[in-house]
Amino acid sequence: MEQWAHRFFDLSTDLLAVLDTEGRILQVNPAWCGAVGWTREALMDGVCWRFVHPEELESLKARLRALRGTDTPVRFSCRWRCASGAWTRLSWCVVPSAPEGRLYCTVRPAPAAAEAAESVGLTSLWSLSDGLPFGLYLVESHSGRVLYANHRFRQMGGLDTLEDALRRGEVTHARVLEWTRGSSLEPALVHIDSRVDTEPSTSDVDVLEVSLSNGRILRRLATPMRDVRGVSPCQLYIFEDVTDTRRTEEALQRSATNFRKLTECLPDGLFVHRDRRFVYVNPMLCTSLGYAHPEELIGQPIWCIVHPDDLPLVRQRVTTAVSGGVAPVQEIRYLRKDGSSYDAESTGLSLEFDGQEAVVVIARDITERKRMQAQLLQTDRMALVGTLAAGMGHEINNPLSYVLTNIRLALENTQRLKEPGSEREHADNLQETEDMLREAHEGGLRVRDIVRDLKLFSRQTEEENKAEVDVLKPLEFSLKMAQGELRHRAQLVKRYEPVPRVFADESRLGQVFLNLLMNAAQAIPEGDAAHHEISVWVRPGPSGGVAIDVRDTGVGIAPELLERIFEPFFTTKPVGMGTGLGLSICHGILRDLGGELSVRSKPGRGSTFTLHLPAAAPASVPSRRPPSRILPAVGQGRLLIIDDEPAVARSLARLIGPRHQVTLAGSGLEGLARLNGQEPFDVIFCDLMMPDATGMDVYEQVREARPELARRFIFITGGSFTPRARRFLESVPERWLEKPFDEQRLHRLINEVLRST
Numbered sequence: 001m002e003q004w005a006h007r008f009f010d011l012s013t014d015l016l017a018v019l020d021t022e023g024r025i026l027q028v029n030p031a032w033c034g035a036v037g038w039t040r041e042a043l044m045d046g047v048c049w050r051f052v053h054p055e056e057l058e059s060l061k062a063r064l065r066a067l068r069g070t071d072t073p074v075r076f077s078c079r080w081r082c083a084s085g086a087w088t089r090l091s092w093c094v095v096p097s098a099p100e101g102r103l104y105c106t107v108r109p110a111p112a113a114a115e116a117a118e119s120v121g122l123t124s125l126w127s128l129s130d131g132l133p134f135g136l137y138l139v140e141s142h143s144g145r146v147l148y149a150n151h152r153f154r155q156m157g158g159l160d161t162l163e164d165a166l167r168r169g170e171v172t173h174a175r176v177l178e179w180t181r182g183s184s185l186e187p188a189l190v191h192i193d194s195r196v197d198t199e200p201s202t203s204d205v206d207v208l209e210v211s212l213s214n215g216r217i218l219r220r221l222a223t224p225m226r227d228v229r230g231v232s233p234c235q236l237y238i239f240e241d242v243t244d245t246r247r248t249e250e251a252l253q254r255s256a257t258n259f260r261k262l263t264e265c266l267p268d269g270l271f272v273h274r275d276r277r278f279v280y281v282n283p284m285l286c287t288s289l290g291y292a293h294p295e296e297l298i299g300q301p302i303w304c305i306v307h308p309d310d311l312p313l314v315r316q317r318v319t320t321a322v323s324g325g326v327a328p329v330q331e332i333r334y335l336r337k338d339g340s341s342y343d344a345e346s347t348g349l350s351l352e353f354d355g356q357e358a359v360v361v362i363a364r365d366i367t368e369r370k371r372m373q374a375q376l377l378q379t380d381r382m383a384l385v386g387t388l389a390a391g392m393g394h395e396i397n398n399p400l401s402y403v404l405t406n407i408r409l410a411l412e413n414t415q416r417l418k419e420p421g422s423e424r425e426h427a428d429n430l431q432e433t434e435d436m437l438r439e440a441h442e443g444g445l446r447v448r449d450i451v452r453d454l455k456l457f458s459r460q461t462e463e464e465n466k467a468e469v470d471v472l473k474p475l476e477f478s479l480k481m482a483q484g485e486l487r488h489r490a491q492l493v494k495r496y497e498p499v500p501r502v503f504a505d506e507s508r509l510g511q512v513f514l515n516l517l518m519n520a521a522q523a524i525p526e527g528d529a530a531h532h533e534i535s536v537w538v539r540p541g542p543s544g545g546v547a548i549d550v551r552d553t554g555v556g557i558a559p560e561l562l563e564r565i566f567e568p569f570f571t572t573k574p575v576g577m578g579t580g581l582g583l584s585i586c587h588g589i590l591r592d593l594g595g596e597l598s599v600r601s602k603p604g605r606g607s608t609f610t611l612h613l614p615a616a617a618p619a620s621v622p623s624r625r626p627p628s629r630i631l632p633a634v635g636q637g638r639l640l641i642i643d644d645e646p647a648v649a650r651s652l653a654r655l656i657g658p659r660h661q662v663t664l665a666g667s668g669l670e671g672l673a674r675l676n677g678q679e680p681f682d683v684i685f686c687d688l689m690m691p692d693a694t695g696m697d698v699y700e701q702v703r704e705a706r707p708e709l710a711r712r713f714i715f716i717t718g719g720s721f722t723p724r725a726r727r728f729l730e731s732v733p734e735r736w737l738e739k740p741f742d743e744q745r746l747h748r749l750i751n752e753v754l755r756s757t
Contacts, residue, residue, distance in 0.1 A: 343366050
């Protein structure tokens with residue numbers, strides 16, 4: 001409706017104006033330009049007094065002042081200065097609006113009768129309006145005589161043959177009706193009322209729209225031409241073909257409806273905000289945020305759905321969008337109604353919404369996608385581990401072979417010690433047994449380190465564990481893992497230059513290195529290792545970062561395949577040799593770290609993959625805590641060990657030593673029974689993963705029943721954390737012991753618990 005009112009204001013042939021009581025012209029319509037010759041800008045540049053004849057100025061000022069605080073319409077006329085310098089008399093109908101302090105004015109040339117038209121010359125009126133795109137039709141009210149009909153009106157009604165008679169004033173409205181019977185004008189003309197208004201008229205402009213038989217739409221506007229007394233001796237009619245306008249409006253309405261339907265059905269969250277408050281929210285965003293109805297968000301500040309840690313970033317992005325820019329796609333954490341959060345890819349841009357500038361934001365929930373990405377990442381990682389099973393077996397079997405051999409021989413030596421012999425023989429036997437056990441211990445530590453590295457590499461987590469990393473550590477581990485594949489295909493050349501540390505997830509970085517090394521190995525056929533080479537060059541990169549080249553002398557990659565090499569599921573390997581995910585995942589990991597992965601290759605001469613990583617900033621991670629010093633031993637305590645592996649429990653008891661009184665429980669349920677039996681245990685060792693009741697279950701039940709014992713738990717873990725176990729360990733104090741046991745850490749933890757109790 002507001003849009004229609006603006007259009008009527010602009011198209012009205014009446015002179016329409018808005019003034020205040022001080023005479024300032026606030027708004028005029030385009031009809032003024034044709035009537036007085038001034039542009040709208042010139043008319044609105046100040047007060048109206050400069051256009052009023054000096055003899056009538058004071059009278060007009062008094063009239064306008066008298067309208068302050070009233071709502072009573074008033075009529076008057078005055079002489080108005082045209083742009084040509086001539087004076088024309090205008091009749092004013094002024095309707096004041098007291099609350100706004102504004103005057104709404106309808107203005108017409110005076111007198112508005114046929115004689116006025118003749119006084120300025122009908123000939124000039126005919127020539128001036130013949131070029132207008134709409135029809136004009138002026139009828140004398142008391143007689144029905146047609147005073148004027150322009151070219152467009154005659155064209156619509158097929159009245160060109162009557163032009164001379166119309167100019168002479170010899171045609172009546174009844175004759176026009178008869179002549180146009182059956183034409184497109186007839187439906188609009190038959191509604192014309194040619195009665196004379198003998199009393200001052202206050203009727204508004206009459207608007208009629210008629211659908212014609214040819215499918216066109218005709219709009220007729222009728223307005224009385226009044227004199228200074230308000231009497232209307234004649235009627236002016238305007239005929240306009242508004243078919244295209246209506247079709248455009250209907251198309252816009254359909255477009256708006258379709259847009260609403262689109263946003264309502266959009267699988268992504270969408271909202272519109274103005275002045276940083278919601279003005280529209282689609283159903284998918286409500287669902288993602290946990291709101292039942294959009295009305296719960298409409299009018300609320302947009303910051304209420306943003307995670308506090310992301311607020312500075314979002315404020316900056318909103319400023320960019322409001323200023324006309326585009327906030328690019330970026331991950332933002334959104335807050336649900338219940339306080340939880342989820343990750344979404346969000347983008348925003350400025351556009352017109354409901355006729356006003358606003359910002360539209362699309363937020364795609366990527367929770368499931370990130371879960372699938374993490375699953376793919378883990379799948380690729382496990383596929384690599386499976387591929388390298390033989391290499392890992394070799395790495396473990398080497399130390400395991402002499403560990404088992406030395407332990408068996410040490411057992412035989414202890415048996416010989418029981419037999420009679422000389423003191424010298426016993427001493428030699430003891431020394432040999434000690435050497436064998438020491439070697440076995442070193443071999444066990446080597447196996448432990450391999451398993452720890454393997455656990456780090458295969459860690460199942462959806463969250464990255466970023467820290468300052470020396471790239472050589474995951475690189476060397478990956479080389480060790482890939483050695484079984486490399487040694488039969490090529491000679492390994494390593495070139496390491498000093499480089500800064502990087503801020504990364506060590507496990508995922510190792511996955512990248514291992515993928516690239518395996519690709520390099522598989523690009524070289526087996527059996528000719530002496531003539532092939534795989535080189536690894538670690539060097540300073542651009543801008544103070546790190547660059548790592550992995551080069552092979554294999555078959556190379558065809559130029560037409562290079563640009564697709566990082567696409568998911570694209571592989572140059574034979575069927576069964578790869579999934580096509582490895583390089584795509586490597587590319588994604590490095591991109592998330594702020595780095596990049598590129599490739600150079602020539603068929604028959606090999607390939608070089610280059611990693612670029614930014615150096616870690618000094619404040620990237622908190623400083624590491626200094627290693628805790630071993631405190632003096634505390635007095636004797638009662639210790640409970642809960643573990644479903646009896647051998648592990650007994651070895652831990654032996655490591656604790658005879659200083660403390662140790663009780664063993666072979667399952668979680670047995671441990672719970674002892675703890676519920678009110679036995680006074682000072683320290684409780686509890687395995688995290690047990691079949692009948694996990695260490696987490698034991699801890700939760702003890703915390704409920706005997707909360708004073710909850711501070712005495714030390715958890716035992718083999719390092720294979722489930723997501724629940726990982727969250728649990730993050731929520732309790734850092735008292736956990738990893739298998740194989742570190743004796744120093746063991747006694748330090750016992751001392752800490754005994755001191756706290």
